[in-house]
Amino acid sequence: MSFKLFFLLLKAAGWTLSISLVSILLGFALAIGLSAVLLSSKRLYRAPAELFISFFRGVPLLVQLLFIYNLLPFIGLNVPSVVAAIIGLTLCTAAYQAENLRGGFESVPRGLIEAADMAGFSVRQIFLRIKVPIAMRLTFPALVNEAIMILKSSSLVSVVGIVEVTKMAQDLASSTYLPIELFSSAALIYLVICWSIALIGRYTERALPGGVK
Amino acid sequence: MKKTTFLKAALGAAMLFSASLSAHAEDVLAKVKAAGTLKVGTETAFAPFDYIDAGEHAGLNVDLFAEIGKELGVKIEWVALPWEGVLPGLEAGKFDVVAGPATITKARLERYRFTVPIAEATVAILKKAGAPISKPEDIAGKAVGVGKATAQLAQLTEFSATLPTKVDIREYPAFNDAYADMAAGRIVAVANSLPNIAFVAKQRNGAFEVVLPPFGKKTYFGFIGTKDADHASLVDAIDAALLKMKADGRMAKLQEKWFGQKFDTPDAVKDPAF
DSSP states (O other), X not given: OOHHHHHHHHHHHHHHHHHHHHHHHHHHHHHHHHHHHHTOSOHHHHHHHHHHHHHHHHSOHHHHHHHHHHHGGGGTOOOOHHHHHHHHHHHHHHHHHHHHHHHHHHTSXXXXXXXXXXXXXXXXXXXXXXXHHHHHHHHHHHHHHHHXXXXXXXXXXXXXXXXXXXXXXXXXXXXXXXXXXXXXXXXXXXXXXXXXXXXXXXXXXXXSTTOOO | OHHHHHHHHHHHHHHHHHHHHHHTOSOHHHHXXXXXXXXXXXOSEETTTEEEETTEEESHHHHHHHHHHHHHTOEEEEEEOOHXXXXXXXXXXXXXXXXXXXXXXXXXHHHEEEOSOOEEOOEEEEEETTOSOSSGGGGTTSEEEXXXXXXXXXXXXXXXXXXXXXXXXXXXXXXXXXXXXXXTTSOSEEEEEHHHHHHHHHHTTTSEEEESSOOSOOOEEEEEEEOSHHHHHHHHHXXXXXXXXXXXXXXXXXXXXHHSSOOOOOSOOSSOOO
16 A cells, blocks of 8 residues: 555544544533533423433434434525534534533532531532532543544544545545555554543543542 | 513524525526536545545546536536435535436436436446356346445346346445455445446456446436426536537547447437336
8 A cells, every 4th residue: 555545544534533623622512511401400401401412312423414414404504514524523422421521520429518518618619629620530531432432433424525534445445446455544543543532531631630640 | 481582582593594495596507606616416436437546536527527617617516425315415405416427217307307418327247257147147146236225226126026036136335335345255246337337347457347238228327406496507507518518529538538438328318218
């Protein structure tokens, strides 16, 4: 396999990486809002968030992508391929990340919160000084997991017209008849990216307050 | 109180959507010319019409649309999807026209409007070199690959029904996957249109062989547009460009380039054989 083919795969990896990264970050922002609603004591507020999560966790990402790409034009929103891909991945990952965050916040020991309350912490201080650091530590490994999952799921966005690593490998394999070389190179590229995410995740986790040094 | 404001907002949003829906009703050719780009949907796994040649989008489609673009005075923007997604994408307005190309069939003519035919599409068998198939009927009982959601699949199914033992038909996402599986030995033959398999046989020199004569009915390939009034002027303009290219010999030259032969195609297919 020539260097040129590998370079084309790397270029396609740019799409994989950028679409995944944007979706993970947007998804995280959305997940913060969703989890806040999930933690609300009012059933009326929780219901729409629960509905959102059950939909985006319950429908395969492939179907969601086709849905967004082909159905939105009928309500007047004709989004280009890249936008459809990012919307699909973002909404999907937001649903999972929101549940992770909810779990994290609910696992903060009640005793700590009560102790802080007695020590005179304000609600805001309890949230920022007690709940957020503990929840962050508890959910961080799951968030890194989710980032890796989304990066690999991004191979599905070729159905809405994005030529990312997997699709590029398929296209090249069918014209050069080198499937083994191309698919192993694609696998290697995924492996290197995911391994880097895991490594960054591990160092960040150690740097978090209360980390195991 | 809160409920009524929510209802009002929902109503407003619905009205906005319906307003943008009605704004869709406008002449597509005028829109394309104003934007300066014609969006063409296609599948890049259909050599020699449309494929990725070592990273470059290539094929008869690319050359023909480059000429159509010149005639219309617009640039071509390609949108590549898996074949099952291409026609739904056209209906959702993701692009203005579909390259493909697709076999002009009765069923498709009911729903879509085809352009001037660009090549013959009659289906034949491509076999792995050395496989015991000397005429199309010999595929009875054997594993034969074909593309999913294609007219070639429909013709193969029809042909299989006429044989003493049915063909073991295997459907693939794209014809390229079927060729790959034939190379790997999982199937012994692939049914596809003659121009496609002639090209593949030439590229894989010696590994695959074309079985003549074709078994399918005489059919043709065309590009696909929608039937609605908004798209009529665009498909008319593409037809005019293709006819002009047929008359001045550019079409024949491109067919020679990609198939090694010219095709005697009609100017329009109103009543396809299949």
